[in-house]
Amino acid sequence: MTGLTLKQVNKKFGEFPVIHEVDLSIDSGELVVFVGPSGCGKSTLLRLIAGLEDITSGEFWIGGQRADQLLAAARNIAMVFQSYALYPHMTVAENIGFPLKLAKLPRARIAEKVAAVGESLRLGALFDRKPGQLSGGQRQRVAIGRALARDPKVLLLDEPLSNLDAALRLEMRMELSRLHKQLAATMVYVTHDQVEAMTLADRIVIMREGKVEQVGTPLELYSRPANVFVAEFIGSPKMNVFSADLDRSGGNPVIRLSEQTALSAEGAAGSRVFAGIRPEHMTPVDDGGLRGVVTAVEHLGADTLVHFDSAFMEGGIARINGISGVRTGENIGFQVAAEQYHLFSENGNRL
Amino acid sequence: MTRRSPSQTIMIYSLALLLGAVLLAPVLWLFIMSVSSTRDLTALPLTWIPETISLENYAKLLGGGGSTVAESFLTALRNSLIVALSATAISLAVAVPAAYSFSRLPGRRRKSLLFVAIATFMMPPVAIVLPLYAMMGELGLLNTHLSLILVYCGILVPFTTWLLKSNFDGIPMDLDEAPIIDGANRLQVIWHVTLPIAKPALGAAALMAVLMAWDEFFYALLFTNDIRAKTLPVAIADFAAGRVADYGLISAAGILATIPPVALAYFLQKSLVSGLMSGSVKG
Numbered sequence: 234m235t236g237l238t239l240k241q242v243n244k245k246f247g248e249f250p251v252i253h254e255v256d257l258s259i260d261s262g263e264l265v266v267f268v269g270p271s272g273c274g275k276s277t278l279l280r281l282i283a284g285l286e287d288i289t290s291g292e293f294w295i296g297g298q299r300a301d302q303l304l305a306a307a308r309n310i311a312m313v314f315q316s317y318a319l320y321p322h323m324t325v326a327e328n329i330g331f332p333l334k335l336a337k338l339p340r341a342r343i344a345e346k347v348a349a350v351g352e353s354l355r356l357g358a359l360f361d362r363k364p365g366q367l368s369g370g371q372r373q374r375v376a377i378g379r380a381l382a383r384d385p386k387v388l389l390l391d392e393p394l395s396n397l398d399a400a401l402r403l404e405m406r407m408e409l410s411r412l413h414k415q416l417a418a419t420m421v422y423v424t425h426d427q428v429e430a431m432t433l434a435d436r437i438v439i440m441r442e443g444k445v446e447q448v449g450t451p452l453e454l455y456s457r458p459a460n461v462f463v464a465e466f467i468g469s470p471k472m473n474v475f476s477a478d479l480d481r482s483g484g485n486p487v488i489r490l491s492e493q494t495a496l497s498a499e500g501a502a503g504s505r506v507f508a509g510i511r512p513e514h515m516t517p518v519d520d521g522g523l524r525g526v527v528t529a530v531e532h533l534g535a536d537t538l539v540h541f542d543s544a545f546m547e548g549g550i551a552r553i554n555g556i557s558g559v560r561t562g563e564n565i566g567f568q569v570a571a572e573q574y575h576l577f578s579e580n581g582n583r584l
Numbered sequence: 585m586t587r588r589s590p591s592q593t594i595m596i597y598s599l600a601l602l603l604g605a606v607l608l609a610p611v612l613w614l615f616i617m618s619v620s621s622t623r624d625l626t627a628l629p630l631t632w633i634p635e636t637i638s639l640e641n642y643a644k645l646l647g648g649g650g651s652t653v654a655e656s657f658l659t660a661l662r663n664s665l666i667v668a669l670s671a672t673a674i675s676l677a678v679a680v681p682a683a684y685s686f687s688r689l690p691g692r693r694r695k696s697l698l699f700v701a702i703a704t705f706m707m708p709p710v711a712i713v714l715p716l717y718a719m720m721g722e723l724g725l726l727n728t729h730l731s732l733i734l735v736y737c738g739i740l741v742p743f744t745t746w747l748l749k750s751n752f753d754g755i756p757m758d759l760d761e762a763p764i765i766d767g768a769n770r771l772q773v774i775w776h777v778t779l780p781i782a783k784p785a786l787g788a789a790a791l792m793a794v795l796m797a798w799d800e801f802f803y804a805l806l807f808t809n810d811i812r813a814k815t816l817p818v819a820i821a822d823f824a825a826g827r828v829a830d831y832g833l834i835s836a837a838g839i840l841a842t843i844p845p846v847a848l849a850y851f852l853q854k855s856l857v858s859g860l861m862s863g864s865v866k867g
Binding site: 284320332 | 756758759761762763764765766767768769772776777780781783
């Protein structure tokens, strides 16, 4: 297994830039997740790594080898497609053995390898079936098996779970996680689902409009988002972000959230900042705090989502543990610890 | 299955029977003619069911005593087989990579080339037969298998390319990229993945190509003049061109001429079954 390095990688389709100055280094054995809204370039970046698209400028290295001019076949990178892309005319065993057949391995060696992969993915009983006779989850496992068959340096996965139903998705997520630990393989995983990203990743790469917004461990991204976009993308329900005026009357700039609460916004320029609070960091209080009016209540059982309007923001959400007796129309106040505020400058970057 | 009223059922079956009768009656009549004696065929009023069944015409065609009839029929059969099969094989060998490139590779000019190819297919043979004849004469190819093979390829390549291209279009792009990732080059992609998936279309294209070459009459009539290259349609027409047309003999030749394409269709039947795509990618 090997690491990957991207240096100032750009990609244009004609005149249209889709990947902009991406610098990224992925360590050997790491599972990195590319996440972002659709059209952010995450799949294109994966295809650049796979060699299905050429990079327009920049450098791409696999381990110590410059690879941006290498053909896809020569990169020794395997990929699991969103659509599985199984070969419909081949049996499961032939599908898994196909990369080995192309590599001209002796037949006995192929059979041995296919059996080993099949066993680790619990596919043994299905070897003689064609893809048309398999369920969605089984096809997914065959696709992964085909990718693993030739011990690739890097395994790429393009939204591998998005065609599965919710229960199966959870099961396959655990399976992938187990596989990653077992193989200690370098894996790059693309998804638009931040929950998948948070649960699977060693590190997450958040992308927007062809640019990398932030790279970090799931908890880094959760607790110290680099900008408003990352703050809102990670976490569900998403972070409450509102704009607040700066008060410079006392020397250091502060924002006033209520009569009693002033929050230091050191280093802020201009006249306004953005402040963010995660819904799960808001504790209801009877008196004081940030006041608002409840507009809707969603009971999820384990917790309750309270939608509220207040002077500082409309359409806020708070998440209260357990079942809450809060009713629509009620006046409510929230306590938030000072360290749970996230402050961003006017251009959206973290202060 | 939806329920039909009895009158609907009767209607459907009777129309199906009518269609069957219309399609099969000429073939049946051809067969009856081929086993009738000349006397029965020329008798007035017409005898639909012959009094005696004789296979004499078939024996005559298939070489009863080395007659000239047998010789011209059997060489024509051989010529037809050579010409039709070679033209089909060459056309498919050209059409497969062409169709793949039209379907998969980028470029606006490539697309317009496809229209040019199809346009040549639309051209009436009469319009190009004279220059073609002059060219073949100049090249000394008149009355050879090669002349017909070349001309038929000219007709079959655009047709089979177009047929295969529309079929390749239906194969998801992922099925090109997956083998490339697995370590294949383009030719291996075509050989191991595209062609096996497109097998039904390939069978259909081969069948149509053989039929078109087998039945072609116009060029064959003009470019050949003796048994060295004459194909079956021309040879059969020759039987009718003498002073006395032997209808029984012509019919028997017609029946025999339909056997190879029908046999081919029968053997390709298996590959013509569709539904091979299922289960590969999730739609």
